[in-house]
Amino acid sequence: MQETKKHGWKEFFQLVLKAKLPWHLYILALIGLFASTTFTLGLPVVMSEIFAGNIFDFEIVSKYFVLMIASLSLAAISAFLIYITNPIVMRNIQWIIWPKLIRMPMRKYEKQPSLQLISRITVDPGFIDRAVADLNNVLNSTYGLVGSFIIMYGMSSKLTLALLPIIPYILIVSAITGHFTQKTQYGVQHAFSGLTAFFAERLPKIRLVKSFGKEDKEIDRGKTIIQDQYQADKKRALVDLFAQPLLNSIQGIIIGIVLVYGSYLVSKGEMKVSQVIAFYMYVQYLHMSVTQYGRFWQTLKQAKGASEKIAQILDSKDEVLKRDKSLDDAKQQTSGDIVLENVSFSYADTKVLSNLNFTIPKGKVTAIIGPSGGGKSTIFSLIERLYDPNVGRVLMGNMPAEKINLDEWRHGMAYVSQSTPLISGTIRENITYGLDREVADEELVHVAKMAAALEFIQEFPDGFDTEVGEFGSKLSGGQRQRIAIARAFIMDSQYLLLDEATSNLDAQSEYLIERALQKLMKNRTTIMISHDLKDVKNADQIIVIDQGEVNGIGTHQELSESNELYQHLTKLQSEKDAKLLPVF
Ligand SMILES: Nc1ncnc2c1ncn2[C@@H]1O[C@H](COP(=O)(O)OP(=O)(O)O)[C@@H](O)[C@H]1O
């Protein structure tokens, strides 16, 4: 953390370089701004002459209009250029972040809640974009500042020099107000992200809130969070209450000096009234430019903070998908068994699996059972190579899995779980998700039929083009499950991972899904996690997992004789079944 803080600026500049700014447009906009400012700088001289009584001098009045129109139109052109470049910068930065965000190794996602990750791509690029856009304004202000200083000095070196002692005051006031503004602004942003996180989590869980009658509680909690935001806003406003007058005092003092000392110089005959008027106008301009710096500094700091956060994502290494061997090579050159060799695994700090050793034979059915929380689903994550083990390795036969292309490996495994994830879109899109080829309707009908899903799909008016809703919310659990099974059929993967695929289903769905799974398991290597000992009994091999360790391996027969935990689980299951059976 310390180290990234130290290098915050570096990250900002790196990101700006990577974002491939449309430099030509920026420079064009800057040239436009400089030209506009050049004309603006000529204005006070002309205006002061008009004020001094030359109102009917056609030449001077037309000069005024020419300068004014030139300055305004150039400024407008620059503004237009900036308007079209800003979205390009924003898009380019987002384009850099998104592929990184999606290609990070799984472990990276656990470090921060997904809502925070969303801000990395929605909110943070905006700060960088703004800083880049403001840079033009600041450069232009600097040009205007130097320009007006030179013109003022040319008019009256005495009056210009009289303004210099105020510089330390400007610096001190800017530093103090800047410090507090930034601090409270940070508070506002922090409160805002808390607010967003709260609502973004509560609204999708509205069902839970309502069914537990927690509306009042949540309203109170929401109000507290809105109150926090209000407090932060209030602090921010309070700072402005003092900051604005302080900043304006700069202007007051400068104008005071110009008017008092200027009239003195006029009375001495060292300056003309029109010059003092021009001076007065330049000084206004000067003040405007100075306040730009304070604002720019804040924008820059925010951009730096955003860059630091974005860099944490950009610095993460992408998962390497391409390895030495293709999955086909591996299948040909090895037995095709999946082997866990001395595998230990932790999520962050919590150790979940220790020292696992077992082989999942090709073409057979392996069941994994054990108390919940024991690490069974985690074993699936390791077999899918979503995570690398901390110790030990996963192999195909005698070939380390890390040598085999990761994308093909994952493609080669179909995963069906109790809570099958669907993406919003149509049923068709969900069944074919992950498939790179076109799918004919006949094939779709075929796999849906195999998955016992055809009937309910055809009952929807839109059939395969039915929208499934957010996370598949318009389908029942059993329907989602069958969509996932249809997906597994179409993927035709050799390895099948079933994670409690038939738990929590009604009898009818369970029956349909079990039959569909039986068909799916044919000629494939199946690994199933199940509570249901009926499924487990017929497996070729059963692995009992308890608290992250292998408690026993064998067939139903072997484990029934020798494994205490297995005996215990079987006993619980038969008691449960007995209760469920009708008693005659
Ligand atoms: N993504 C995760 N981050 C941190 N801990 C996790 C994560 N997933 C699971 N765990 C923890 O790992 C342990 C094993 O979980 P899991 O593999 O899901 O067990 P099982 O499938 O046997 O019920 C549990 O204690 C669980 O809390």
Ligand SMILES: [Mg+2]
């Ligand atoms: Mg589990």
